[in-house]
Amino acid sequence: MSDNLSEMLAAPLLPLREEWVAPDYQEEAAHARALHDEDPDLYWEWVAKQHRWQRPWSTLRTGGFGDFEYYVGGRINVADNCVDRWAEDPQTRDKPAVIWEGEPGDSRTVTYAELADEVGRFAAGLSSVGVRRGDIVAIYLPNTVEAFVAIHACNRIGAIYTILFSGFSEEAVRSRLAQAEPKAVVVADASYRRGHEVPLLDTLRAARADLVEQPVTIVFDRTGHGVALTDGEVDYAELLAQQTVSAPMAQMDPNEPAFLIFTSGTTAKPKGVVHSVGGFLVGTWANAHWQVGPQDRDVYWVAADVGWLTFPIQAVIGGLANGMTIVCYEGALDAPTNERFYQICEKHAVTKLLAAPTVLRMLRGLGEEINHAHPLPLLKLVTAQGEPLDSETFTWTNEHLSGGLPVINAYGQTETGSTWTYPIYGVDPLKAGSAGTPVPGHTCAVVDDEGQPVPVGVKGNLVITRPFPTLARSVWKDPDRYKETYFARFPGAYATSDEAVIDPDGHLWVLGRSDDVINVAAHRISTMEIEEAVGGVPDVLEAAVVGVSHATKGTVPVAFVRLTQDAPSDTVDTITKTVPQQLGKYVQLGAVYVVDALPRTRTGKTVRRLLRDVATDGRPSGDTSAVEDIAVLDRIVELVSRAKQNSGAQG
Template sequence: MDSSDTLGALISAPLIPLPDRWRSAERAEELAACRALHDADPDDYWAWVAGQHRWLTPWDTVRSGELGDFRYFSGGRINVADNCVDRWADDPATAQRPAIVWEGEPGDTRTLTYAELADEVDRLAGGLRSLGVSPGDVVAVYMPNLVEAFTAIHACNKIGAIYTVLFSGFGRDAVASRLSAARAKAVVVADGIYRRGKVVELLETLRAARSDAPTVEHVVVVDRTGRDLPLSGDEVSYAQLLADHPEGAATVALDPNEAAFLIFTSGTESRPKGVVHSVGGFLLGTWANVHWQAGPAEGDVYWVAADVGWLTFPIQAVIGGLAHGSTIACYEGALDTPSPSRFYDVCARHGVTQVLCAPTVLRMLRKFGDDLAAAHPLERLALITVQGEPLDGETFTWASETFGVPIVNAYGQTETGSTWTYPVTGVDDLKAGSAGTPVPGHAFAVVDDDGAEVPAGVKGNLVMTRPFPTLARTVWDDHERYLSTYFGRFPGRYATNDEAVVDADGHLWVLGRADDVINVAAHRLSTMEIEAVVGTHPRVVEAAVVGIPDATKGTVPVAFVTVTGDADGVPDEVRTLVGDTIGGLARPDRVIVTAAMPKTRTGKIMRRLMREVLLHGEARSDTSALEDPGSLDTLATAVRA
């Protein structure tokens, strides 16, 4: 069987009809109407989305311009905090609805209603204004999933400041480089946070970074640990700032195309790349994203089991979730601390109805075993939706059977600002591993290296062919980099730099990064295709495949696996399995059994670091997004074995 045959097998998964108990006639009717708007003109659909929001000044033009230089809702003025917080606090019917249900890793909890959230956001906004933070200034938020992450982001939204979230696992150099690149004027930071039973000292790290971040004038410190650490110089207490500013701050009416926030991507480049998203575009697009992907209804509790430093959390929770007036569950720590039952415990304790996570979380739960799942039935759970990495069919099937709920797989990127292709919850049929079909307002193509569209069943480069509101508008301080990175290869189209294929039913399958395609003896092989086969081995729980140089073949694949039970014989069995399924060219040169893989806190496997450990014995590029530095030592030991 050659690679094309394997690809055909991968994408030939049958449609899984949605059972009647999961279907919603009302949502089906609404989606049909929205798809009709899209078919007439996608801008008509986005006008419908705009009508679901509160505008401070009406807009007059839906869209002007094309990819690379476009604007939405010109003439209008809007405020994100007004739509995500104030409009729900202003309504007596929703003011006392829980907005955030928070749990810390040690087990402490806190719940804020929309009225309470609005008051805290307003006070913090007033405090930031008193420190001299003005519209257009940058405020960094350096903390994990705390209530104060929500309030800091929306305080910035209220006064028109630009926020940037720094991953709480960042060390001194990563924090300094991002603060410097953003020209941050202020930082809101937790003194320390809890992770795997230990206190991570964030304030200490920030203090060390400030010598290389000269633009920072003020630091607002959240006393997360209750230690009441002494503050000095330009550091102020978050609690005191709230107490000192009951007057709050005026809501700033903003052009929907102004910058709302910037998020720095990690990668092999030494210079951080700050992707910029807009005020109104991000708000409206994330509202639509949550509407179709999660399908929130009154009484739901939506848990986005991701880190606030991953754009998914602002999309689905801080902005998109609150824009619906939803109740958002928020958890601070590791999902397996202090025991493997923590995921189930959080769901049960807070009555979670929908969970969003990376596929890695489901693979972790699968590794913990069926007995643990059976001992923790989640009676209120109605949906699991995943994004961030390809979802393998085995994990889809296990999760579907174990939890008895739809498993919705979605695809998007930091730059797209939302997921844009997935089966719409309550309406669309499913396929194990596919990313469904585009939701209204989005258009794509799969093209060859010359830009010509390829037919169904043929893999190629995934591009977006029309603007949409959540697409990043620029790279901070470097618009030419934005144009060359995303529009240089295929002019007039946005290059995702991912490979994909469309199946006979029109479902999109994203195969991974184009630079993860390896050439073995002049044959192009997708590492995802090999991973999909490796993952079918009964003892393999998780797999990652990378390509390394080979003097004879050019490149050869190497597979890393984590396993359940005894690993004896697994490497040889995996090599045979791949060879028999795809062919000898795809057979891994090595199969390395490891107890841990390097991942981001959101569960994405960092394959570039694995490749570096293979080639050099150590990681040599950016490790700032790494959740557990010890995983690299574990990996290096496995490589040397």
């Protein structure tokens, strides 16, 4: 084991400050863990009882990995539990459900009663244009109230929705439409991003042109410019206004498909991962319940894009299922100024925040002057997920943001449908960089390549050892691919394809994708370990490390780094010396590229596979449709090309 990993695993437990403790959650978490210890299915029975069922289930669970079902015989509706149950309660009907802000500064607050009315009427509108139970509806919207409405309108009538990321290219939209074959598409004319209009409707029109069956297109006029509709297009506002009564509430089998989410593709065709009605509902309720700890008067900002599964998990389904008030912001967090993030927190009295680690690194990089100017006294929790959280960023957030607050680092995947390992809010001690311990209802192991458990402190393959409700049920139109991808390698377990290690305190450290575990001179090491070493060098704001093929060493790591403005001129030399000092002489960086920005998705994830392409081939060869600012990638291509030319000339 490298010295750096040893140092990570030796990180001390950080007991919660007295003001961070949630006594009610301590008692409830103890009860939930006792149920889990007796039988995880008893825990999932308790979770299900927190919801409103149209008909009770007869059997809690049947089957195992690849063919399991939960709550067999029951009937439930997601919209009923996320919207109507709160709209019918006199104590919550006038509570804000969604507080929305657009990038230009326009805003709208919608109560649970208002949301229920709009969902019910839009569901009737979908029915009026021919959408039936089991039909696919594609939702190609930015972060708007209409996205909440469209999703729950589908839930209400039993249509299967699929969300298309609003940053997708024409080809990315086309491929997903071709696979999903939607009966209808809900789209905005455009969205705002960094002061520019992103033409969603134009992209959709080009993408759908080659489809055999043309979907009905429902157009939301986001910009207010007025939209000249073509054949097969319907105005969202007019369709809504035409409906005088809500659509009937469908009684859904909890194991029916609720939605598809397509994994981003490189060379392979994107997979349409299928999640279930009842499983996703109860699991995301539990996810938000333990990770965020909903409390009276909380205002929860999920600073993510609706096209990232985190947003449906934490906001649209899990957040609303807990009766929370959700902040939904359309634009970039640093536009038009670096203070935008802080301004949104202040304007809407945000008490809890979810963001990708990249957002926290951005805040850290802005400096203490801005942070001190915006003390954010109401903010009492930050939770992060989506990519590994480095210890430096954890520590800065924990000690400096809002004068110091708990930071919950959570881990999950598109296929797991929720994050499933993290410290429970207000209950569990924290540890910088770890993903805590599995929450009730989930079990895992770290195993070698033969599937045998490895000792504490030894890296291995992370597997899940028992089904749970939010786990994906299939791949759309390709069940064999589902079983082969997730269950073939380790029979009797779900393969996450991530590498991990468990420390002596039982905390799980997810080190990154197994294919990001590189072999340097016959030694296996994860790119996250190297990123931790690079990120610990003073004046390094952010680092992304990828492996590049090497004739003699097998693979060499290459680092892309973003530095502070005042970084000394010898910082790169310091980085190249520090890595082998911390990790071993065999870990020598093949190159260090200083960049002004890293390529990210709109949700803030760094697209490391494209950096690997550029470092290897000089250009991106995979799908670039999810990259927010392609100019960032172009600048990196030019930088790497110039560096290689200079190296060749010197050689």
